[in-house]
Amino acid sequence: MRYGIAVFPSKKVQDVANSYRKRYDPHYALIPPHITVKEPFEAEESEIEEKIIPELKEIAKNTEPFSYGIYKVSSFSPVTNTIYLKVEPSEEIFNLNEQLHTGSLPDKKDFKFVPHITIAQKLSDDEFFDVYGSLSMNKFDIQDNVGRFQLLYQLENGAWSVYETFRLGEG
Amino acid sequence: MRYGIAVFPSKKVQDVANSYRKRYDPHYALIPPHITVKEPFEAEESEIEEKIIPELKEIAKNTEPFSYGIYKVSSFSPVTNTIYLKVEPSEEIFNLNEQLHTGSLPDKKDFKFVPHITIAQKLSDDEFFDVYGSLSMNKFDIQDNVGRFQLLYQLENGAWSVYETFRLGEG
Numbered sequence: 001m002r003y004g005i006a007v008f009p010s011k012k013v014q015d016v017a018n019s020y021r022k023r024y025d026p027h028y029a030l031i032p033p034h035i036t037v038k039e040p041f042e043a044e045e046s047e048i049e050e051k052i053i054p055e056l057k058e059i060a061k062n063t064e065p066f067s068y069g070i071y072k073v074s075s076f077s078p079v080t081n082t083i084y085l086k087v088e089p090s091e092e093i094f095n096l097n098e099q100l101h102t103g104s105l106p107d108k109k110d111f112k113f114v115p116h117i118t119i120a121q122k123l124s125d126d127e128f129f130d131v132y133g134s135l136s137m138n139k140f141d142i143q144d145n146v147g148r149f150q151l152l153y154q155l156e157n158g159a160w161s162v163y164e165t166f167r168l169g170e171g
Numbered sequence: 172m173r174y175g176i177a178v179f180p181s182k183k184v185q186d187v188a189n190s191y192r193k194r195y196d197p198h199y200a201l202i203p204p205h206i207t208v209k210e211p212f213e214a215e216e217s218e219i220e221e222k223i224i225p226e227l228k229e230i231a232k233n234t235e236p237f238s239y240g241i242y243k244v245s246s247f248s249p250v251t252n253t254i255y256l257k258v259e260p261s262e263e264i265f266n267l268n269e270q271l272h273t274g275s276l277p278d279k280k281d282f283k284f285v286p287h288i289t290i291a292q293k294l295s296d297d298e299f300f301d302v303y304g305s306l307s308m309n310k311f312d313i314q315d316n317v318g319r320f321q322l323l324y325q326l327e328n329g330a331w332s333v334y335e336t337f338r339l340g341e342g
Binding site: 014164165 | 172179182185186189193199200201203319321324326327328330332333334335336338
């Protein structure tokens with residue numbers, strides 16, 4: 001099965017992100033707004049139960065809840081026409097991402113970790129320039145907390161279903 | 172905020188349900204296939220954190236994982252044109268539903284508890300008779316396990332986001 005690990009922002013941030021995703025993100029219906037903290041990986045359910053979940057519990061226990069800021073949108077252009085709410089980099093979120101690539105957890109990283117909440121993707125070049133031109137003028141002043149991360153698995157239709165929640169700072 | 176409690180079936184059952192939901196359920200994009208074990212209720216986040224989550228943990232700890240069967244589709248007609256995979260009633264699932272209406276948890280029940288996984292809803296009468304006529308001929312022979320339930324909250328767009336997972340039989 002295909003698994004991934006994400007942080008879901010608070011409702012207020014998810015509602016802001018969805019106001020854009022509704023129009024600009026074809027993945028709108030597949031998963032709520034999220035910060036991917038570990039890229040999708042393949043694993044057997046037995047491996048998830050026996051090795052990965054115990055390690056995720058340990059990582060959660062040893063990670064204190066933390067906060068992050070969102071102040072602007074940014075984009076992965078010219079690599080892809082993805083536009084996102086930029087999660088202000090912090091030691092805590094990089095540390096969480098690092099931890100999630102240790103032990104039995106697959107350590108493959110296709111990209112440098114750029115914490116973000118996607119709000120638009122798969123736009124044509126023309127759409128991208130229009131939308132990004134307008135969104136990049138927006139200033140945000142959002143503070144949000146990360147108190148947990150979630151292990152998800154992907155269904156045949158591409159949607160993601162939550163398998164388990166891990167609370168930071170709890171055993 | 173609006174909260175609800177659901178059990179998500181295993182991937183194989185979710186994939187079966189989605190093969191129908193895709194065509195017949197306008198809520199397809201708002202939540203993966205699920206068994207609602209507690210109807211949506213309003214609560215403050217502080218109440219959720221301080222009272223409801225501790226009680227849900229206790230209920231989960233005192234409930235052993237259990238299995239259930241799905242053998243056919245059924246419907247809520249003539250009350251609504253909803254068609255569902257019928258979750259074979261069992262003491263365990265009724266007990267879980269009962270427990271989720273005790274203590275600080277809102278005890279309001281608008282409907283008798285009928286465990287089910289919705290696969291079609293909001294059909295016109297004509298569609299309903301067509302679709303139900305065809306689906307009700309199907310026989311299923313599915314066994315699935317319940318090892319956890321999830322507390323969800325609803326976003327402004329109507330979609331549901333998982334707040335926390337509770338593993339049955341664990342403290």
